[in-house]
Amino acid sequence: xxxxxxxxxxxxxxxxxxxxxxxxxxxxxxxxxxxxxxxxxxxxxxxxxxxxxxxxxxxxxxxxxxxxxxxxxxxxxxxxxxxxxxxxxxxxxxxxxxxxxxxxxxxxxxxxxxxxxxxxxxxxxxxxxxxxxxxxxxxxxxxxxxxxxxxxxxxxxxxxxxxxxxxxxxxxxxxxxxxxxxxxxxxxxxxxxxxxxxxxxxxxxxxxxxxxxxxxxxxxxxxxxxxxxxxxxxxxxxxxxxxxxxxxxxxxxxxxxxxxxxxxxxxxxxxxxxxxxxxxxxxxxxxxxxxxxxxxxxxxxxxxxxxxxxxxxxxxxxxxxxxxxxxxxxxxxxxxxxxxxxxxxxxxxxxxxxxxxxxxxxxxxxxxxxxxxxxxxxxxxxxxxxxxxxxxxxxxxxxxxxxxxxxxxxxxxxxxxxxxxxxxxxxxxxxxxxxxxx
Amino acid sequence: xxxxxxxxxxxxxxxxxxxxxxxxxxxxxxxxxxxxxxxxxxxxxxxxxxxxxxxxxxxxxxxxxxxxxxxxxxxxxxxxxxxxxxxxxxxxxxxxxxxxxxxxxxxxxxxxxxxxxxxxxxxxxxxxxxxxxxxxxxxxxxxxxxxxxxxxxxxxxxxxxxxxxxxxxxxxxxxxxxxxxxxxxxxxxxxxxxxxxxxxxxxxxxxxxxxxxxxxxxxxxxxxxxxxxxxxxxxxxxxxxxxxxxxxxxxxxxxxxxxxxxxxxxxxxxxxxxxxxxxxxxxxxxxxxxxxxxxxxxxxxxxxxxxxxxxxxxxxxxxxxxxxxxxxxxxxxxxxxxxxxxxxxxxxxxxxxxxxxxxxxxxxxxxxxxxxxxxxxxxxxxxxxxxxxxxxxxxxxxxxxxxxxxxxxxxxxxxxxxxxxxxxxxxxxxxxxxxxxxxxxxxxxxxxxxxxxxxxxxxxxxxxxxxxxxxxxxxxxxxxxxxxxxxxxxxxxxxxxxxxxxxxxxxxxxxxxxxxxxxxxxxxxxxxxxxxxxxxxxxxxxxxxxxx
Numbered sequence: 003x004x005x006x007x008x009x010x011x012x013x014x015x016x017x018x019x020x021x022x023x024x025x026x027x028x029x030x031x032x033x034x035x036x037x038x039x040x041x042x043x044x045x046x047x048x049x050x051x052x053x054x055x056x057x058x059x060x061x062x063x064x065x066x067x068x069x070x071x072x073x074x075x076x077x078x079x080x081x082x083x084x085x086x087x088x089x090x091x092x093x094x095x096x097x098x099x100x101x102x103x104x105x106x107x108x109x110x111x112x113x114x115x116x117x118x119x120x121x122x123x124x125x126x127x128x129x130x131x132x133x134x135x136x137x138x139x140x141x142x143x144x145x146x147x148x149x150x151x152x153x154x155x156x157x158x159x160x161x162x163x164x165x166x167x168x169x170x171x172x173x174x175x176x177x178x179x180x181x182x183x184x185x186x187x188x189x190x191x192x193x194x195x196x197x198x199x200x201x202x203x204x205x206x207x208x209x210x211x212x213x214x215x216x217x218x219x220x221x222x223x224x225x226x227x228x229x230x231x232x233x234x235x236x237x238x239x240x241x242x243x244x245x246x247x248x249x250x251x252x253x254x255x256x257x258x259x260x261x262x263x264x265x266x267x268x269x270x271x272x273x274x275x276x277x278x279x280x281x282x283x284x285x286x287x288x289x290x291x292x293x294x295x296x297x298x299x300x301x302x303x304x305x306x307x308x309x310x311x312x313x314x315x316x317x318x319x320x321x322x323x324x325x326x327x328x329x330x331x332x333x334x335x336x337x338x339x340x341x342x343x344x345x346x347x348x349x350x351x352x353x354x355x356x357x358x359x360x361x362x363x364x365x366x367x368x369x370x371x372x373x374x375x376x377x378x379x380x381x382x383x384x385x386x387x388x389x390x391x392x393x394x395x396x397x398x399x400x401x402x403x404x405x406x407x408x409x410x411x412x413x414x415x416x417x418x419x420x421x422x423x424x425x426x427x428x429x430x431x432x433x434x435x436x437x438x439x440x
Numbered sequence: 441x442x443x444x445x446x447x448x449x450x451x452x453x454x455x456x457x458x459x460x461x462x463x464x465x466x467x468x469x470x471x472x473x474x475x476x477x478x479x480x481x482x483x484x485x486x487x488x489x490x491x492x493x494x495x496x497x498x499x500x501x502x503x504x505x506x507x508x509x510x511x512x513x514x515x516x517x518x519x520x521x522x523x524x525x526x527x528x529x530x531x532x533x534x535x536x537x538x539x540x541x542x543x544x545x546x547x548x549x550x551x552x553x554x555x556x557x558x559x560x561x562x563x564x565x566x567x568x569x570x571x572x573x574x575x576x577x578x579x580x581x582x583x584x585x586x587x588x589x590x591x592x593x594x595x596x597x598x599x600x601x602x603x604x605x606x607x608x609x610x611x612x613x614x615x616x617x618x619x620x621x622x623x624x625x626x627x628x629x630x631x632x633x634x635x636x637x638x639x640x641x642x643x644x645x646x647x648x649x650x651x652x653x654x655x656x657x658x659x660x661x662x663x664x665x666x667x668x669x670x671x672x673x674x675x676x677x678x679x680x681x682x683x684x685x686x687x688x689x690x691x692x693x694x695x696x697x698x699x700x701x702x703x704x705x706x707x708x709x710x711x712x713x714x715x716x717x718x719x720x721x722x723x724x725x726x727x728x729x730x731x732x733x734x735x736x737x738x739x740x741x742x743x744x745x746x747x748x749x750x751x752x753x754x755x756x757x758x759x760x761x762x763x764x765x766x767x768x769x770x771x772x773x774x775x776x777x778x779x780x781x782x783x784x785x786x787x788x789x790x791x792x793x794x795x796x797x798x799x800x801x802x803x804x805x806x807x808x809x810x811x812x813x814x815x816x817x818x819x820x821x822x823x824x825x826x827x828x829x830x831x832x833x834x835x836x837x838x839x840x841x842x843x844x845x846x847x848x849x850x851x852x853x854x855x856x857x858x859x860x861x862x863x864x865x866x867x868x869x870x871x872x873x874x875x876x877x878x879x880x881x882x883x884x885x886x887x888x889x890x891x892x893x894x895x896x897x898x899x900x901x902x903x904x905x906x907x908x909x910x911x912x913x914x915x916x917x918x919x920x921x922x923x924x925x926x927x928x929x930x931x932x933x934x935x936x937x938x939x940x941x942x943x944x945x946x947x948x949x950x951x952x953x954x955x956x957x958x959x960x961x962x963x964x965x966x967x968x969x970x971x972x973x974x975x976x977x978x979x980x981x982x983x984x985x986x987x988x
Contacts, residue, residue: 171633173633188629188630190630193503193504193505193522193525343634343635344633344634345633345634346633346634346635347633347634347637348611348630348632348633348634348635348636348637349506349611349630349637350505350506350507350508351506351507351508351509351548351551351552351610351611352508352547352548352551354551354611354634354635354637355551355552355554355555355635356551357634357635358555358590358634358635359551359554359585359587359635362587362588363587366587373586375584379584383547386543386544386547386548386550386551389519389520390508390511390519390520390544390547390548391508392505392506392508
């Protein structure tokens with residue numbers, strides 16, 4: 003049976019970003035139902051019962067996150083929407099924002115209702131010019147139709163939504179760096195605890211949710227927790243998921259499937275298979291560039307939170323990067339390391355110094371100036387970054403380093419013994435990746 | 441179980457001591473302790489003498505948690521936790537030095553040093569550098585880094601007093617937090633990212649505030665250096681003498697760093713009742729006057745009434761005594777007046793009253809006020825004298841412009857025939873003219889430098905300058921604090937109280953004054969505000985005097 007898209011149900015329709023198209027396909031019906039029939043607590047329970055887990059990367063249960071808010075009401079509560087989608091290989095939120103902003107906006111209103119927030123901030127990646135424009139239009143439309151503002155749909159519930167555009171830093175997708183940036187400061191992750199649910203934006207209790215997560219909240223409101231919980235692999239991996247497939251496949255793009263689609267089905271059937279028939283699969287990054295790489299032998303795996311953890315990686319942002327046999331893993335890792343060295347915020351020692359060091363070692367390896375000890379050095383330095391940083395950025399670089407080197411150790415060693423890249427280093431510009439682009 | 445079982449198996453934690461309602465009991469490295477709720481692990485360890493090494497943590501600043509050096513292992517927490525931000529909790533089991541923590545620290549040290557220039561031989565911080573200290577204590581002793589280091593500006597002037605070296609900087613952000621939170625002048629920020637991150641000033645806004653020198657003190661490495669101290673002395677030759685700043689009525693606690701009988705720098709010394717960890721730049725540089733101004737190296741006699749001198753000091757004292765006695769006999773006590781400085785110590789001022797007023801019979805003593813600017817919200821006081829309160833409490837009288845004016849007017853009209861000036865420069869400051877002074881039959885000046893007034897004196901007696909003599913200052917809040925002698929007096933200079941005692945002995949002053957502490961004991965015995973006090977009782981941090 004073909005999968006009936008839920009999150010992407012509207013995107014192919016002309017004018018899918020307008021409120022009329024949204025309303026014509028049942029948009030804001032879930033909101034009507036919830037505001038009319040449910041209390042915030044009841045709806046929060048429904049999201050919990052649906053089993054929705056965050057789609058931003060960590061897969062934390064959304065309802066549980068909401069319930070961490072303090073019971074007191076002495077301060078305002080905020081919802082911050084993390085639309086700072088910047089993980090290499092990830093481009094699903096952008097599609098939702100540009101093609102079906104009302105699906106997201108309805109989720110924002112519903113989530114704010116559940117957590118009893120009267121103010122939401124939509125923090126959108128600086129480079130998403132088009133998305134910001136479209137979303138601003140959607141917010142205007144929602145105000146005009148009474149879905150935002152005072153006394154929404156006669157329920158007595160008020161909500162204001164503010165759009166805030168980032169200035170172009172990967173780190174601002176880290177939720178506490180996002181809060182700092184939103185407050186007008188340099189985007190540096192905060193030390194935790196306190197967690198944002200207790201001390202967040204402007205010192206007030208704050209929930210930060212990913213765009214896709216909020217779109218899923220809309221679905222739960224539309225059709226109920228029981229329906230939602232039946233999608234995917236219950237009980238812990240429920241609902242639809244957007245997978246971003248890129249790399250050496252015939253049809254790269256965003257594909258919607260129930261959580262738990264087999265990785266090989268995603269590559270071979272949805273994305274059209276490998277790009278070149280004569281170049282078999284070498285490895286896949288299953289969840290965005292920060293996640294551990296899976297060699298082809300480990301790619302018979304289901305694409306859900308728990309299956310990928312069992313396979314030694316994580317679903318992350320579901321940015322699936324497919325690499326065929328032509329890929330030099332040293333070069334690929336250098337490419338990634340260059341990104342992380344450029345994007346490290348520079349705040350804490352292991353990440354600030356370690357990311358640059360990785361680039362320098364990998365650059366030498368790729369240029370044929372590697373030393374035998376470099377291979378173990380990479381693994382060792384990564385182990386001193388991992389777990390010792392303020393934010394998960396440390397893991398985001400340590401995991402790729404550790405997994406690429408350990409999984410493809412022979413290839414790294416060959417760069418030393420053969421004094422250079424066996425593939426000629428053509429695929430990657432070594433100089434451009436040497437971390438000096440600041 | 442066999443008797444040979446090594447003790448390395450995790451021993452049962454010792455029983456926790458009972459904790460009160462606002463306390464928690466925990467163990468750190470197997471040692472049980474009780475601390476107040478809200479105490480961090482780092483601070484708790486400190487209470488039992490355990491150092492959790494750290495760079496970015498500073499007790500006077502907010503928590504940044506960026507250096508990662510204070511990561512410790514806490515039971516039931518999968519990751520290492522920063523001791524500076526993690527609060528001690530009931531039953532917590534902390535390990536600050538096991539294999540895992542030790543390995544992590546070696547890693548942090550390596551990270552901090554890979555892009556560090558290691559230019560210790562030319563770095564002023566060498567000897568008091570946390571990178572050196574911690575590398576010796578926790579580092580691997582070698583580096584696996586074979587690459588070109590990241591380069592950054594060196595010796596960049598970022599303000600009138602502070603020089604910045606971007607390569608030595610470890611981005612702990614103490615200096616940024618100081619300018620944001622303490623001076624609230626907001627000159628500094630972190631710019632760029634990754635290993636190119638660099639501390640800097642905002643365009644057109646140099647690090648120019650009256651507290652900028654504190655950033656140098658709290659910089660744990662050689663990134664920020666004080667222009668006035670750069671290349672002056674290797675710090676391991678310096679000896680810190682605890683003292684009190686004489687720059688204003690705040691009385692910031694300081695250390696005077698000396699080497700070869702010179703003061704090379706002044707740094708703040710922690711006193712939560714007075715200045716916390718800070719001091720102002722004018723105070724910090726106030727020691728420089730000692731070498732910048734021309735010193736009065738020996739007694740000078742320009743007009744003598746009696747026989748020639750036996751030696752320089754006794755001859756000059758005899759000459760001064762003879763001049764004063766002559767005026768007293770010819771014109772009476774009303775013709776004798778004195779201007780006494782509130783920059784003098786309690787001991788000096790007490791002896792001024794005892795000798796001048798009570799022994800010689802000088803009818804009027806006045807203390808000139810020195811006010812400049814306004815009190816600021818941090819430390820700086822408008823009153824630029826360190827001991828105005830002390831002058832009042834020993835009976836000389838608080839600084840009072842009116843009383844000074846009367847004396848000055850009477851000098852001009854000739855009613856005052858003999859004037860004693862101690863530590864003041866009425867001629868240089870325009871209070872008195874040369875013509876007025878010329879009318880005097882006797883001008884006796886006690887001062888540490890050749891002020892215009894001293895140059896005009898009939899007898900000029902050389903006193904110790906700041907840092908050359910000890911004594912007590914009472915700050916504007918009534919706190920008595922000890923200033924110490926850090927260097928030997930210049931030339932023949934002597935403490936003012938001793939000069940006064942020697943002058944008094946020529947007028948029959950009874951008693952013996954062998955030491956400043958002895959003078960202070962007499963102050964304590966006679967001035968009610970100081971009752972029960974002594975140098976020992978004042979200690980390192982001073983004592984609030986009795987308010988009356």
